[in-house]
Amino acid sequence: MKERPKHRFANLPEGGENPLNYAVTQRDRSTLAMVTDAIAHKQTLLAYQPVMRNVADDKVAFYEGLIRVLDPTGRVIPAREFMPVVEDTQLGREIDVLALRAGLMALADNPDLRLSINMSARSIGYKGWTTMLNRWLNRDATIGERLILEISEQSAMQVPELVANFMEQLQSRSICFALDNFGSGYTAIRYFKDLYFDILKLDGQFIRGISRNPDNRALVSVMLSIAENFDMITVAEQVENEEDSRLLTSMGVDCQQGFLFGSPTTRPYWTVNTQERKKMTGFLA
Template identity: 55%
Template sequence: MANGPKKTRVESIAGPQSPLGVAISAQDQVTMDMVREAIVTKRARLAWQPVVLARDPTRVAFHEGLIRILDHQNRVIPARDFIDAVEAHETGRQIDCLALEIGLNTLARHPGLRISINMSARSIGYPRWMRVLKRGLAASPTIGERLILEITESSAMLVPELVISFMEELQREGIAFAMDDFGSGYTAIRFFKDFCFDILKIDGQFIRNIHADPDNAALVGALMSIGRHFHMFTVAEAVETAAEAKVLQAMGVECLQGYLFGAPSLKPDFATQAPLRKAG
């Protein structure tokens, strides 16, 4: 009788029936239980990261709100521990609702602020998400024009026709849309020309070390060219060094985002200072 395939050392140690595998699965379940409870009790915050104008990095164009889920001790549960697991399930939709609700409340409190909030294309058509949006927009006539919704390239391509009609509907309310992580997915050109995104956020993998990597420079130049052709505002993500920023400024990127200009913060400057005027 032939022997079956041999297990690798890692599979033997961390397989689903091994002590380590069981421990990992148990920990994953504990994390998911904490996430679900945090959603019910609304133990969530947005960490805000500034997106600055490339021509004058002292001026903030808008702030991106990044969702943070908190445990019982108000410690952040790392997104990497749950985000992939919830993306295709209702828990992911509930997280999108929480992020939108917090963002809209922030806009209502700060009339001079412009923000972006992340959402999955899977939340399009989720009734609660739309109720949160309509309730928030009703609070002030200027909220829609100060809201940007970010959808990743890979998420947009899940249901491109639905994304296109969704954007057309909400853009009539003044809401802008950003394609997040552009370059990391597989956008079909036949859909891209119909998407009508307002902002193109170039994925950070192409930004890193751009001053010393001619391949990255060429790729960013190509992605920017697509953005310009379709009249999209371009943002370079994950800018971490002055050398990277200098090259991007010379290339003509409109906005820069990254740790060089500020880490995501639960206590942003705008929360304690006078409202920021909208960058023009």
């Protein structure tokens, strides 16, 4: 009788029996290592994107600060390439702290700036995050009046009662809240009466190409009705062309954000000299 061969995967590393799983595992490990190294060496920064209040007049309502990390070569890495891997880890909380710190510093240095910063429900109650926020608010009360905290729909609905209590505490300090990526998850509308979001950001999957998609127009109309009933300002995300922009304005969307108005930049107008500012029309509101 022939000797049975040893299992052909016996000496493969974890996940190696499936090439796809192995590749994903190695990628995630590499991403975690990159983010860990970036945090340790303070290689993080914000990229700023305008949210337009009046599209026709190039009026900016506020800017969104988007966290970025630098890889070992100095390349700027957007959040979409690392947040899905780190968001449920301790690194995710540390990233939230660094984003908040950078945003608060920008607000302190620029009294006319209004800025939104992304956070996750995972950071509620996290000592490093709350200590950072309270320190800056106690130093300058006007920061709270100009700060918007964005929480994604998916994150908010994981612990809605905790989010509601958190919002109630901070709204007394004039901080606004935005529900990000609305429509991408399964929001329980019944929580809206308890959460008191000031801003509803409509997920980009319903906005891109809306002028050619009647189904998305119908869905966005429903979202706008919800926002109106709960007295929330609406922001359409990922607006990329004039045709979509005009339609959204006619539908009653309050603000728009997307590449049509400017891509995220790590060198916003308030960091450049006067001569350069004059060239950056649309960013001088």
